[in-house]
Amino acid sequence: MIYLDNAATTPMDPEVIDAVQESMRIDFANSGTVYSLGLDVKQRLEDAENQIRESLFIPPSHKIIFTSGGSESNNLFIKGYAFPDRKLACLGLEHPSVTQTLEAFRELGNDPISLLDLQTEGRLDVSNLSQLKKEKVRLLCLSHVNNELGSVNDPTLILQALAEQSPQTRLFLDGVQAVGKLKLSPAMWQGLAGYSISGHKINGPKGVGLLVVEGKIDLKPQIHGGQQQHRLRSGTLPVPLIIGLALAIKKSVVKAADTIKNNQKLARHLVSKLKSLAEGLPELELQFNSSLSEDLSRQSPSIVNFSFAPVEGEVILHHLEEKEIFVGLGSACSAHSKEPSKILTGIGLTPEEARCSLRISFGTQSTLANVDAFVEAFGEAYRQLYSTFNRKTTHK
Amino acid sequence: MNERRTILVRYDEIGLKGKNRDQFINRLVKNIQMQMKDLEGLKFKVPHGRIFIHCSQESSEECIRRLQRIPGIASASVGVTRKPEFDALAAVGVEWIEPLIKPGEAFKFCVRTNRADKSYPYKSPEIDREVGSRILGQLHSKGLEVSIKEADFILEIEIGQDETVVFNNRAPGLRGLPVGSSGDILGLISGGIDSPVALYRMMKRGCRAHGIFFDNRPFMGRGGYDKVVKLSKLLNGYQGKSKLYVVPFEDIQVAIRDFCRPAHRVVLYRRMMYRIAQAVAQQKGCLALATGESVGQVASQTIENLNAVSDVVTLSVFRPLIGMNKQEIINEARELDSFDISIEPHPDCCSVFMPPRPATRAKIADLEEDETKYPWELLMLEAMGKMETVDLDDLTT
Numbered sequence: 001m002i003y004l005d006n007a008a009t010t011p012m013d014p015e016v017i018d019a020v021q022e023s024m025r026i027d028f029a030n031s032g033t034v035y036s037l038g039l040d041v042k043q044r045l046e047d048a049e050n051q052i053r054e055s056l057f058i059p060p061s062h063k064i065i066f067t068s069g070g071s072e073s074n075n076l077f078i079k080g081y082a083f084p085d086r087k088l089a090c091l092g093l094e095h096p097s098v099t100q101t102l103e104a105f106r107e108l109g110n111d112p113i114s115l116l117d118l119q120t121e122g123r124l125d126v127s128n129l130s131q132l133k134k135e136k137v138r139l140l141c142l143s144h145v146n147n148e149l150g151s152v153n154d155p156t157l158i159l160q161a162l163a164e165q166s167p168q169t170r171l172f173l174d175g176v177q178a179v180g181k182l183k184l185s186p187a188m189w190q191g192l193a194g195y196s197i198s199g200h201k202i203n204g205p206k207g208v209g210l211l212v213v214e215g216k217i218d219l220k221p222q223i224h225g226g227q228q229q230h231r232l233r234s235g236t237l238p239v240p241l242i243i244g245l246a247l248a249i250k251k252s253v254v255k256a257a258d259t260i261k262n263n264q265k266l267a268r269h270l271v272s273k274l275k276s277l278a279e280g281l282p283e284l285e286l287q288f289n290s291s292l293s294e295d296l297s298r299q300s301p302s303i304v305n306f307s308f309a310p311v312e313g314e315v316i317l318h319h320l321e322e323k324e325i326f327v328g329l330g331s332a333c334s335a336h337s338k339e340p341s342k343i344l345t346g347i348g349l350t351p352e353e354a355r356c357s358l359r360i361s362f363g364t365q366s367t368l369a370n371v372d373a374f375v376e377a378f379g380e381a382y383r384q385l386y387s388t389f390n391r392k393t394t395h396k
Numbered sequence: 397m398n399e400r401r402t403i404l405v406r407y408d409e410i411g412l413k414g415k416n417r418d419q420f421i422n423r424l425v426k427n428i429q430m431q432m433k434d435l436e437g438l439k440f441k442v443p444h445g446r447i448f449i450h451c452s453q454e455s456s457e458e459c460i461r462r463l464q465r466i467p468g469i470a471s472a473s474v475g476v477t478r479k480p481e482f483d484a485l486a487a488v489g490v491e492w493i494e495p496l497i498k499p500g501e502a503f504k505f506c507v508r509t510n511r512a513d514k515s516y517p518y519k520s521p522e523i524d525r526e527v528g529s530r531i532l533g534q535l536h537s538k539g540l541e542v543s544i545k546e547a548d549f550i551l552e553i554e555i556g557q558d559e560t561v562v563f564n565n566r567a568p569g570l571r572g573l574p575v576g577s578s579g580d581i582l583g584l585i586s587g588g589i590d591s592p593v594a595l596y597r598m599m600k601r602g603c604r605a606h607g608i609f610f611d612n613r614p615f616m617g618r619g620g621y622d623k624v625v626k627l628s629k630l631l632n633g634y635q636g637k638s639k640l641y642v643v644p645f646e647d648i649q650v651a652i653r654d655f656c657r658p659a660h661r662v663v664l665y666r667r668m669m670y671r672i673a674q675a676v677a678q679q680k681g682c683l684a685l686a687t688g689e690s691v692g693q694v695a696s697q698t699i700e701n702l703n704a705v706s707d708v709v710t711l712s713v714f715r716p717l718i719g720m721n722k723q724e725i726i727n728e729a730r731e732l733d734s735f736d737i738s739i740e741p742h743p744d745c746c747s748v749f750m751p752p753r754p755a756t757r758a759k760i761a762d763l764e765e766d767e768t769k770y771p772w773e774l775l776m777l778e779a780m781g782k783m784e785t786v787d788l789d790d791l792t793t
Binding site: 315 | 650653748
């Protein structure tokens with residue numbers, strides 16, 4: 001099996017599985033109880049939290065709230081901060097757990113602002129953010145790394161631009177595609193209002209994630225109950241999952257430099273292999289949707305997105321699946337859901353180009369041989385399918 | 397208390413049959429026994445065309461639940477067997493009614509008797525009166541009254557030659573005929589809302605409805621296949637012993653798309669589906685085809701296009717939804733419990749195969765001309781050679 005859809009999710013690291021299993025056996029007590037059994041578990045929870053702080057250089061000025069994952073973290077921060085009438089903005093290319101959360105404010109008469117006009121290659125162009133000041137935007141929500149394109153919104157750059165051009169606007173970043181794939185700068189926390197992380201994108205368990213939130217911010221809880229986690233997120237803590245998350249973060253950060261180097265090598269190899277495939281295959285018109293820049297402040301090397309009209313991405317995907325090669329898709333080709341990816345059309349692709357695309361995303365297990373096998377199978381599927389999709393061959 | 401219960405099963409249209417009535421009843425009994433084979437301690441009795449199931453009080457609820465999903469049953473009641481003596485029958489009434497009477501409030505009841513055993517020395521109204529007056533005598537002081545028209549509680553008595561049963565409930569059944577009494581048919585099933593309902597309707601007419609699915613892999617993922625298997629399993633729950641035939645359809649679709657007039661595509665696909673379905677039906681001993689088509693619902697379901705599709709087969713094609721509107725079909729899909737599965741978002745056809753403007757009135761001569769442009773006989777044989785058979789009884793959970 002060749003798995004090249006690591007932006008969707010990643011296989012769990014065996015060491016993380018062991019840590020979770022062990023904790024499931026040992027740490028069954030409720031970390032909120034006052035007897036020693038519970039206090040021991042609470043201690044392990046605090047150790048995990050400290051380990052996360054150390055791994056990511058999260059300063060004491062910021063709190064860590066454990067959640068069920070990236071979507072909950074995004075919902076908790078945005079709703080908790082902006083409800084009901086604080087003005088919100090996003091680029092319009094974020095994950096649905098951000099864009100749909102912003103959309104939910106419309107019902108309250110608080111229409112969110114889209115900065116899509118300010119995007120270049122899927123990133124926010126920070127040269128002119130005066131609109132944020134004019135519209136009195138209180139919170140700007142962005143992906144740190146775009147989930148379909150890999151384009152990077154560099155927090156340091158954006159925070160500086162906001163400080164200069166719209167000081168009342170705070171920055172929230174969805175970081176689920178960034179941790180372990182980019183080096184997070186310890187300096188980015190200063191000024192950052194919130195940041196979300198998910199366990200399963202970094203070889204950790206599903207069902208757990210976290211929100212980093214600046215301590216001064218008065219966040220309204222979205223889940224009420226036993227007032228755990230600074231009263232911000234009630235519910236008994238899933239200690240084994242959190243221990244797994246902490247280990248996954250630690251391992252991904254330790255390996256980050258190697259991962260980045262490996263992903264750059266893989267991305268470079270993929271792009272060049274695809275280009276030479278296209279050279280030998282005149283009917284293949286390749287178009288790279290993700291930036292080919294090797295500047296890590298602009299593009300994550302973990303994601304390569306490309307189009308190849310007129311053959312639909314989903315059909316290629318299923319042909320690859322027959323060979324046990326699994327890749328990602330931003331959009332569906334079904335006769336029932338003709339909606340192409342909003343991210344791809346958002347950066348200017350036509351609906352057809354958006355439908356005829358694939359997303360390759362690398363993980364720690366990905367190899368050059370995986371890329372070779374993918375490109376070969378892709379070429380074969382493309383050759384086989386081209387005539388069916390090329391409408392010019394259709395009889396009148 | 398775990399007293400034995402007697403379930404009285406009333407069959408539906410079997411009652412209208414003539415000399416072969418026993419065959420129908422035996423079929424229904426076999427179907428009931430098959431659906432209940434995992435329940436312990438059941439005893440079946442079929443005296444003189446009536447169906448009784450003796451079971452424990454505990455399992456009676458599950459028995460009723462299952463009986464309500466077996467075609468051919470009009471209704472079923474859980475009761476107790478007693479000697480056909482007025483005092484014994486009245487005692488049951490007192491036992492059941494007394495706890496329901498609230499102090500200071502009137503409670504109305506009546507007794508209704510069906511005297512199946514005509515040799516019994518009292519007529520039905522006499523039995524009603526005798527049993528009713530005994531109950532009233534014991535409970536009148538607590539507020540019990542008789543009312544035929546506005547009864548809060550109806551005590552029913554069925555007096556048979558072998559057994560007399562007292563009950564106070566009737567769970568409605570699916571009605572129709574027992575599966576197997578009308579032969580096997582092969583239904584074209586997709587992941588949509590309509591085709592499962594069509595097969596369900598055929599089942600209720602006594603057919604064992606097998607399914608044939610035309611698989612779009614690898615243009616589409618396995619999601620569509622999984623959904624059809626799930627729907628077929630649901631349908632099999634009503635009938636048992638049915639099969640799903642899965643035929644790969646991609647090569648045929650690609651050929652039609654590449655070589656034939658785009659406007660004709662859908663009708664041409666369906667002509668191939670019908671041809672293959674007929675061949676499979678004949679191979680597997682199915683007597684007819686069934687589809688979920690309804691006039692005018694989509695472009696391929698105009699009368700002209702339905703004719704053009706039927707033209708390629710000689711077997712009868714049953715279309716039990718032909719005159720129904722979408723909402724009626726949806727209501728029935730909800731009754732069948734297929735609706736929620738059918739609306740799961742798994743695409744059943746890639747948009748590349750859909751024509752921009754499908755013909756609503758395809759002419760058979762034109763379709764035949766299109767079919768000279770690709771080797772359909774060969775592709776049909778190849779597809780049938782790759783057919784997979786899913787035995788739905790073998791699927792667990």
